[in-house]
Amino acid sequence: xxxxxxxxxxxxxxxWSAFSSIKLTLFLLILLAVVSIFGTLIPQQEGAMELAExxxxxLVRFLSSVQIFDMYHSIWxxxxxxxxxxxxxxxxLDRFPSxxxxxxxxxxxxxxKLFENLPPERRFPVKTRIDQAxxxxxxxxxxxxxxxxxxDGSTGxxxxxxKGRYTYFGVYLVHLSVLLILVxxxxxxxxxxxxxxxIPEGEGVDKVILRKSRTPKPLPFTVRCEKFTVxxxxxxxxxxxxxxxxxxxxxxxxxxGPLRVNHPITFEGITFYQSSYRPVAGDKVRIKLTRDDGNPxxxxxxxxxGNAIELPGKEGRIQIxxxxxxxxxxxxxxxxxxxxxxxxxKEFWIFQNFEMIRKRFPSAMLRSPSLDPSAFKPYxxxxxxxxxxxxxxxxxxxxxxVPLVWSGFTSIVIGLFVTFFLFHRMIxxxxxxxxxxxxxxxxxxxxxxxxxxxRELDTLVDQLGTKLQEPKSS
Amino acid sequence: xxxxxxxxxITFVYFISFLFYLLMMVMGKEVFGRLATFITVVSFxxxxxxxxxxxxxxxxxxxxxAPLSNLYESLIFFAWTIVLLYLVxxxxxxxxxxxxxxTPLAFLAMAYASYSPGINSSIQPLVPALKxxxxxxxxxxxxxxxxxxxxxxGLSLMFILKKLDHPKRDSxxxxxxxxxxxxxxxxxxxVVIGFLLxxxxxxxxxxxxxxxxxxxxxxxxxxxWSLITWLVYAAMLHxxxxxxxxxxxxxxxxxxxxxxxxxxxxxxxxLAGLHSYAQS
Numbered sequence: 001x002x003x004x005x006x007x008x009x010x011x012x013x014x015x016w017s018a019f020s021s022i023k024l025t026l027f028l029l030i031l032l033a034v035v036s037i038f039g040t041l042i043p044q045q046e047g048a049m050e051l052a053e054x055x056x057x058x059l060v061r062f063l064s065s066v067q068i069f070d071m072y073h074s075i076w077x078x079x080x081x082x083x084x085x086x087x088x089x090x091x092x093l094d095r096f097p098s099x100x101x102x103x104x105x106x107x108x109x110x111x112x113k114l115f116e117n118l119p120p121e122r123r124f125p126v127k128t129r130i131d132q133a134x135x136x137x138x139x140x141x142x143x144x145x146x147x148x149x150x151x152d153g154s155t156g157x158x159x160x161x162x163k164g165r166y167t168y169f170g171v172y173l174v175h176l177s178v179l180l181i182l183v184x185x186x187x188x189x190x191x192x193x194x195x196x197x198x199i200p201e202g203e204g205v206d207k208v209i210l211r212k213s214r215t216p217k218p219l220p221f222t223v224r225c226e227k228f229t230v231x232x233x234x235x236x237x238x239x240x241x242x243x244x245x246x247x248x249x250x251x252x253x254x255x256x257g258p259l260r261v262n263h264p265i266t267f268e269g270i271t272f273y274q275s276s277y278r279p280v281a282g283d284k285v286r287i288k289l290t291r292d293d294g295n296p297x298x299x300x301x302x303x304x305x306g307n308a309i310e311l312p313g314k315e316g317r318i319q320i321x322x323x324x325x326x327x328x329x330x331x332x333x334x335x336x337x338x339x340x341x342x343x344x345x346k347e348f349w350i351f352q353n354f355e356m357i358r359k360r361f362p363s364a365m366l367r368s369p370s371l372d373p374s375a376f377k378p379y380x381x382x383x384x385x386x387x388x389x390x391x392x393x394x395x396x397x398x399x400x401x402v403p404l405v406w407s408g409f410t411s412i413v414i415g416l417f418v419t420f421f422l423f424h425r426m427i428x429x430x431x432x433x434x435x436x437x438x439x440x441x442x443x444x445x446x447x448x449x450x451x452x453x454x455r456e457l458d459t460l461v462d463q464l465g466t467k468l469q470e471p472k473s474s
Numbered sequence: 475x476x477x478x479x480x481x482x483x484i485t486f487v488y489f490i491s492f493l494f495y496l497l498m499m500v501m502g503k504e505v506f507g508r509l510a511t512f513i514t515v516v517s518f519x520x521x522x523x524x525x526x527x528x529x530x531x532x533x534x535x536x537x538x539x540a541p542l543s544n545l546y547e548s549l550i551f552f553a554w555t556i557v558l559l560y561l562v563x564x565x566x567x568x569x570x571x572x573x574x575x576x577t578p579l580a581f582l583a584m585a586y587a588s589y590s591p592g593i594n595s596s597i598q599p600l601v602p603a604l605k606x607x608x609x610x611x612x613x614x615x616x617x618x619x620x621x622x623x624x625x626x627x628g629l630s631l632m633f634i635l636k637k638l639d640h641p642k643r644d645s646x647x648x649x650x651x652x653x654x655x656x657x658x659x660x661x662x663x664x665v666v667i668g669f670l671l672x673x674x675x676x677x678x679x680x681x682x683x684x685x686x687x688x689x690x691x692x693x694x695x696x697x698x699w700s701l702i703t704w705l706v707y708a709a710m711l712h713x714x715x716x717x718x719x720x721x722x723x724x725x726x727x728x729x730x731x732x733x734x735x736x737x738x739x740x741x742x743x744x745l746a747g748l749h750s751y752a753q754s
Contacts, residue, residue: 022712022715022716023716025709025712026709026712026713026716029705029706029708029709029712030705030706030709032705033701033702033705033706033709033734036698036701036702036705037702039693039698040695040698040699040742040745041745044693072693072698185691194688194689233537233599235598235599237598237599237601238601238602239599239601239602240602240605241602260602261602261603261605261686262602262603262605262606262608262682262685262686263685264685264688271688273686273687273688274602275687275688395687395688395689396688397688397689399690402684402690405680405690406681409677409680409681412673412677413670413673413674413677416669416670416673417670420666420670421670
């Protein structure tokens with residue numbers, strides 16, 4: 001082999017042995033843990049904006065470039081996870097052959113050595129004949145264990161049985177599960193989406209705003225919110241949020257049902273979650289009109305946005321163009337349009353909190369035609385009330401990785417249980433015929449849990465003792 | 475609330491049982507240990523009764539739910555799991571010295587719950603996000619996991635203290651602490667149990683989060699810190715396979731791990747986020 005090729009082999013061997021090291025595992029696990037701490041102390045994503053305002057722009061630019069404010073999705077964080085995954089795979093591949101060998105190795109039934117220094121409590125005499133004793137031993141072992149073998153050795157007849165040979169692979173199942181979960185996460189972030197939709201009662205949407213890019217994503221159907229209900233407990237805490245949703249596909253209602261927190265609805269592979277709500281202005285307003293000519297009687301009008309009605313004094317028609325629950329922080333407002341029978345149309349905003357506004361702002365500003373409630377003489381308009389309704393806030397997402405993640409969750413629990421709570425036990429029973437009768441000896445070996453092994457042998461000795469001393473029934 | 479009154483008294487009974495365990499360690503008399511165990515068992519029975527009573531009281535108020543929904547209830551339950559797990563360990567190992575290190579944890583949790591001014595012990599109705607069957611599974615698995623890690627922490631403290639013992643030193647307290655290999659083995663078993671339970675806790679939390687918020691993992695501080703805790707204990711389990719990592723390093727990791735548990739439980743409330751117990 002040429003020097004170059006040899007060097008290459010050394011390098012790949014070095015890489016392999018580096019990644020098959022458990023010391024590396026320890027290092028990476030701790031590194032991941034420590035690094036994750038920073039993401040909980042430094043505000044992330046939306047929360048970072050407040051912090052960013054307090055720092056110098058140069059520092060913010062630098063920190064953003066190393067993705068400190070979204071570190072769990074950053075390249076370097078993913079690299080650490082990737083290194084851990086590679087480490088996991090290499091370690092498993094490296095150690096699997098020896099586990100396979102252990103799994104495949106067939107133990108000898110006549111292991112004399114095991115019985116050399118047996119403690120006295122594992123040995124007892126019986127009066128049964130050796131062949132009958134053998135049958136009983138075999139039947140007891142068969143009910144509790146697998147792979148029964150019998151062999152005649154120099155010191156007696158040996159029986160061997162075992163259980164839990166598969167437990168050598170428990171740790172590989174745990175590691176495979178971790179990979180499954182990681183792959184599920186990757187698939188979800190590559191092929192899924194997460195978005196938000198705000199739907200006022202009585203309206204529908206056919207797109208959602210994606211969380212990461214803030215851009216709209218169209219849906220192949222329309223979601224309508226017929227009604228949103230929020231109930232409160234006597235102490236003021238929320239009791240239930242419920243949106244009555246209707247899914248419309250190609251003009252027909254395909255599905256409808258209530259959406260509650262913890263009870264999402266999935267339609268055509270896309271899942272909707274009840275997330276939040278906010279009050280929004282409805283379409284109805286109540287306006288008071290006062291005249292500043294002779295007639296002192298104020299009148300009240302109830303108007304629905306878009307409908308024009310005659311003014312009480314027949315001067316013209318009034319229509320509400322827009323309703324807002326909070327116009328630029330000034331509170332509820334409505335855009336009024338008055339179309340006189342003679343003359344130009346006047347449009348102006350009127351505010352529910354007019355008194356407060358008048359105190360805060362100079363009166364000159366309020367003379368501006370679009371903010372003057374007395375813009376259409378002889379009336380002064382005031383906004384009494386705005387109908388409020390709700391807009392429901394829904395989380396909308398599709399995550400094709402979820403089934404993989406759920407499988408990973410299930411298998412990791414099974415894997416951990418098999419790895420730590422089950423073990424491979426091998427049992428040997430020797431029957432030796434002597435002058436005084438037959439002596440039964442019980443020995444065992446387990447790959448873990450020596451205390452548990454001892455207990456198991458004690459139980460077996462009791463069982464065999466009882467069964468072998470029983471008077472035989474013909 | 476009768477249940478919270480009972481629990482405030484149980485707090486002191488746990489303290490008394492701690493004193494008796496301590497007395498046994500210092501004076502070396504078996505009888506104190508037996509008394510301590512007796513008091514602990516009686517106290518635990520009262521504790522169990524009080525939790526069940528609280529559950530019933532919530533139904534009488536018309537807002538029936540398992541008593542696992544806020545900081546007060548979780549602290550009471552945490553203390554309960556610690557005592558239960560300890561009693562099982564004491565029964566299986568026949569060793570009462572561990573009681574000196576386990577009962578203070580229970581006592582401190584109960585004292586914090588019952589006497590801290592910032593903690594509200596009244597029964598509150600469940601807000602929509604908590605109305606789920608996953609609540610019970612998630613809380614139970616997490617807290618039994620925390621309890622196991624708490625016991626491992628106590629055992630690690632004992633391990634470190636035992637290092638101070640040598641033949642010339644005449645301290646019965648140190649002498650009666652079991653030998654390091656036993657402590658090491660027991661501590662490892664506790665970590666194994668805790669790890670499985672914490673894994674289940676994180677999983678049930680994720681599945682719940684997915685049905686409530688549409689995302690099984692959103693890197694919020696509580697989720698992240700539970701993962702940090704998981705990683706530290708995973709490292710500890712792996713370190714057993716590395717030659718040269720003997721008892722001291724493992725004891726240190728167990729202590730660091732429990733600090734992570736405490737931060738996951740309490741610290742994250744100061745970091746805000748979806749999970750914050752604060753204000754309950």
